[in-house]
Amino acid sequence: MSNNRVSRRQFLNYTLTGVGGFMAAGMLMPMVRFAIDPVLQSKGAGDFVPTDQKVAELTETPVKVNFSFEQVDAWYKSDVTAMAWVYKEGDKVVALSPVCKHLGCTVGWEGDKNHPDEFFCACHAGRYHKNGENIPGTPPLGPLDEFEVEEKDGLLLIGPVRPNTLVKK
Amino acid sequence: MLFTVKDVSDFLANKPFIDTVIVPLVQIDLSEDGIKQSSSASDYLLNLTNFIEHQFKGRIMLMPPITYLKGVDQSGAMLLFEQKLKEAGFKHVFFMTSDHSLTALQQTHTVVWLPSIPLESMDATVKNKILEDQLAQVIPVFSAKWSQA
Numbered sequence: 001m002s003n004n005r006v007s008r009r010q011f012l013n014y015t016l017t018g019v020g021g022f023m024a025a026g027m028l029m030p031m032v033r034f035a036i037d038p039v040l041q042s043k044g045a046g047d048f049v050p051t052d053q054k055v056a057e058l059t060e061t062p063v064k065v066n067f068s069f070e071q072v073d074a075w076y077k078s079d080v081t082a083m084a085w086v087y088k089e090g091d092k093v094v095a096l097s098p099v100c101k102h103l104g105c106t107v108g109w110e111g112d113k114n115h116p117d118e119f120f121c122a123c124h125a126g127r128y129h130k131n132g133e134n135i136p137g138t139p140p141l142g143p144l145d146e147f148e149v150e151e152k153d154g155l156l157l158i159g160p161v162r163p164n165t166l167v168k169k
Numbered sequence: 170m171l172f173t174v175k176d177v178s179d180f181l182a183n184k185p186f187i188d189t190v191i192v193p194l195v196q197i198d199l200s201e202d203g204i205k206q207s208s209s210a211s212d213y214l215l216n217l218t219n220f221i222e223h224q225f226k227g228r229i230m231l232m233p234p235i236t237y238l239k240g241v242d243q244s245g246a247m248l249l250f251e252q253k254l255k256e257a258g259f260k261h262v263f264f265m266t267s268d269h270s271l272t273a274l275q276q277t278h279t280v281v282w283l284p285s286i287p288l289e290s291m292d293a294t295v296k297n298k299i300l301e302d303q304l305a306q307v308i309p310v311f312s313a314k315w316s317q318a
Contacts, residue, residue: 068293081297103179103186103227122312123228124186139186 048150048157053086055093055151062087062109062119062130065095067158084147084158085109085119087130089166096132097145097161107144119144131166143167170230171222180230187227189311190259192250193218193234194243194266203239210267210285211236217283218265220300221307228315230259244274251278261314281310 111120119128132144148159170176198207222231267285
């Protein structure tokens with residue numbers, strides 16, 4: 001046994017401080033968290049949807065990249081599979097929406113033998129340059145939309161759609 | 170285009186471009202040993218026609234399916250439907266089905282027959298792959314018809 005024995009008063013002091021400390025911490029923690037909430041928010045993907053496409057494997061030739069996300073229609077939840085045409089322009093990754101600006105068909109890359117290096121819409125022979133710019137004289141009236149892209153762990157993430165930023169007017 | 174108010178308004182505004190219609194024909198078999206297979210075939214056909222509609226949204230109108238009981242003759246109904254659709258301005262009418270007996274009507278109608286594939290046991294990626302493959306088989310049929318006119 002050691003010589004400095006703990007008196008009853010000391011013992012109670014220690015215990016009460018300890019318990020009180022925990023209680024105070026328990027009350028303060030949520031308050032502090034509320035106060036600094038924006039800092040704690042996870043910065044992850046946000047609206048970005050992961051795909052199986054490795055960024056390193058992309059080339060200058062557009063490839064199909066499928067991605068799916070959950071869509072809620074009133075009470076009906078479904079997994080929607082969508083597609084993007086993805087290629088590299090220098091070091092920049094470009095993801096174009098395949099939805100034709102004419103009436104909403106899905107366009108294909110080099111879908112027509114007579115027009116290589118172009119996107120082609122089989123419905124009404126609409127054509128687009130590689131950067132999505134519509135070719136005058138074909139039905140589409142605007143350039144293909146573009147997806148925002150991100151990279152995470154070497155894989156491509158596809159984000160919200162926005163108007164084409166590659167076409168210079 | 171789907172047969173919904175929004176798409177039909179688009180159709181009315183762009184009538185000359187949307188000249189093709191798909192009518193799925195779904196056979197319903199209620200017998201004890203046929204009902205499961207019948208539901209699987211119907212699921213497959215509706216998935217596939219939706220997929221095709223998605224690809225060719227700007228040229229094809231997908232009609233709600235015609236359902237009929239097994240063994241009931243469809244030739245009269247199909248003839249009338251096709252006639253009315255042509256009167257409404259559609260140039261090409263495709264009937265799609267996974268019921269083999271309807272291939273007998275191929276002389277009077279464009280019947281695209283596709284054997285049904287059970288999709289229920291597949292996960293989304295495989296299912297998508299299968300539908301893409303099936304679509305690739307159907308595209309030549311459509312383009313052949315379209316290039317005729």
